[in-house]
Amino acid sequence: MAPRRTAPHTQDRPLSLIEQARRDQLIQITIDLVSEYGYAATSLTRIAQTAGITKGAVLYHFASKDAVVAAAHERVLGLLVADVEAAIAAVPADRAPAAYVRRMVGHLAERPGHTRMLVGAITNGDVPDPSVRWKPLAALLQEARRARGLGPGPDPRTLAIIVGGAIDGIIGEHMRDPGYDAPAAAEALITMLETTLFA
Known part of the structure; x- marks a missing residue:
């Protein structure tokens, strides 16, 4: 044999x-x-x-x-992370939160198949630690305040969770109704974020 x-x-x-x-x-x-x-x-x-x-x-x-599903999820997530990191690297630290929101919304709205893959992973329980989603943004928020010479400000974890939820809501609405203006919604979220973050 x-x-x-x-x-x-x-x-x-x-x-x-x-x-x-x-x-x-x-x-x-x-x-x-x-x-x-x-x-x-x-x-x-x-x-x-x-x-x-x-x-x-x-x-x-x-x-x-x-x-194979894990490899597919890793591929989609890797593309998202690389795209968002490049957008953040292209701006000064005090503008990083706005770049994060714009690119997250833009990337996910432009790639509905990838978005469904990421949502499926969350729904399937394949994202074991929720802090993986909010910690990078919380760090960006803190650094943006420091770059403007401001003190600690609002709790960055809470603010990151709220912003993440708002991005999820914008993308969810765009997936349901492709005519929904996700970039305009991202700009409205950035305005609210900056008012809270830099007040």
């Missing part, structure tokens, strides 16, 4: 270009399927059928459905 080939996800070797291309394809298919059908209806069978390969071929690249 021939030895069973070990899948790349269990090996400590670099992936070939073909393996990496297949993994990228499976990740993109998973993002599209979760966006269209939701987490529960995105099965390994559906991923395989969409890719035109067998379920076993999917399992060659990923250990389970959870593994």
Whole structure:
């Protein structure tokens, strides 16, 4: 009996270009399927059928459905974080909270499939620590006040949670009604934030 080939996800070797291309394809298919059908209806069978390969071929690249969904979530989250970080890096510290809000709303409104993937992860309980969402913004808020020579001000955690909830609300409304002006809503949120933050 021939030895069973070990899948790349269990090996400590670099992936070939073909393996990496297949993994990228499976990740993109998973993002599209979760966006269209939701987490529960995105099965390994559906991923395989969409890719035109067998379920076993999917399992060659990923250990389970959870593994391919986690890779898809990581890809979407990584793109969001990189986009927002670039926007923040391009402005002075006292303007970082406004850049954060604009880019978060812009990125999520421009990529509804990615937004559904991120919402699905939260709904599915795949974001174990809620502070991952509010801590970076809380730090930006504190730094913005320091950059303007202001003292501690309002509780940054509470303010970050409120701003995060407002962004979620704006994006939720935009997803429900694509005609809703998400950029204008982001500007209104920035005005409220700056009034509270720098008062």
